[in-house]
Amino acid sequence: MSKLSAGDTGDSLFDSPFMKLVSTRFSVRRYDPERDIGDSDILSILEAARLAPSASNRQPWRYIVVRERELRDRICSFGLGGVVPNRFAREAPVIIVLCIDISMNYVRAGEFIKGIPYAFIDAGISGEHLILRAWELGIGSCWIGWFNEKEIKKILSIPANLKVASLITLGYPLKDLRTSKVRIPGKKRKPLESIAFKDRYGNPFGLGNEEGRD
Numbered sequence: 474m475s476k477l478s479a480g481d482t483g484d485s486l487f488d489s490p491f492m493k494l495v496s497t498r499f500s501v502r503r504y505d506p507e508r509d510i511g512d513s514d515i516l517s518i519l520e521a522a523r524l525a526p527s528a529s530n531r532q533p534w535r536y537i538v539v540r541e542r543e544l545r546d547r548i549c550s551f552g553l554g555g556v557v558p559n560r561f562a563r564e565a566p567v568i569i570v571l572c573i574d575i576s577m578n579y580v581r582a583g584e585f586i587k588g589i590p591y592a593f594i595d596a597g598i599s600g601e602h603l604i605l606r607a608w609e610l611g612i613g614s615c616w617i618g619w620f621n622e623k624e625i626k627k628i629l630s631i632p633a634n635l636k637v638a639s640l641i642t643l644g645y646p647l648k649d650l651r652t653s654k655v656r657i658p659g660k661k662r663k664p665l666e667s668i669a670f671k672d673r674y675g676n677p678f679g680l681g682n683e684e685g686r687d
Contacts (some may be wrong), residue, residue: 494609497657501613502561504644509566514610518643521606525599531579533592534599537570537629547628548640557619565615565642570625571600576634596638604641613646613655 487496519536527533539545549563562568573580573592583591604614617640625637646655666677 494605496660498605498608499613499658499660500615501642501644501646502615503647504561504564504566504613504642505647506564508645510612510643510645514612515567517610518603518606518612522599522603525595525602527595527598528583528591529579531577531592531595533574533577533580534596535572535574535635536603537572537631539568539570539629540566544628548625552621552625552628553617553619553640555619555621559617559619561615562617562640562642565644567643569603569641569643570629570631570637571596571639571641572631572635573638574634575636593638600639600641607643611645612643615642616640617642 515538519538522534522536523532525534539548545565545568546563548568549560553559553562573596575581575592577592580592583589600616604616607614620637620640622637625631625640626635631637648654649656664679666679669678670676671678
């Protein structure tokens with residue numbers, strides 16, 4: 474079975490600023506120690522996150538921007554580590570702590586009635602807005618899902634009604650010393666035909682599949 478690619482459909486489907494953005498964005502774990510992130514860029518990144526859609530427009534996300542060196546060190550020393558150490562976070566000039574307001578009725582009702590964590594879905598959408606806007610500005614990011622929530626809440630005085638959903642590091646990627654450019658690795662992704670289906674599961678949605686054509 475053939476894989477769907479730009480060559481199969483014409484470049485117009487793939488050759489756009491947005492597609493270039495999502496195709497080049499990668500998890501950055503090495504940051505330029507000489508470059509900080511300006512306030513205006515932080516505000517623009519947060520605004521992109523704020524504009525994200527959410528279930529019933531409840532907007533359960535809360536963002537804590539941690540820039541103070543001492544607080545970042547404490548987060549890395551006590552809030553991270555263990556099986557997945559995430560040592561690279563110490564190099565990031567900014568750590569975003571993404572929280573969810575679990576006191577909202579729709580958060581509790583959604584999980585109780587439907588078993589679906591709507592607030593976490595919403596936070597993921599908002600967080601994706603954040604990292605894509607950051608990359609558009611040339612700022613790298615990395616999601617961190619392995620952390621000690623209790624310690625992070627203590628360090629940042631996060632109230633009981635908020636749950637820490639994720640940490641996101643931000644910083645300008647470290648450039649390759651040989652080329653003076655940011656090295657963008659190739660993406661390793663499953664082919665479209667293995668993850669997308671037409672009308673029913675098992676019928677691949679791909680332009681290389683006759684049954685998948687309109």
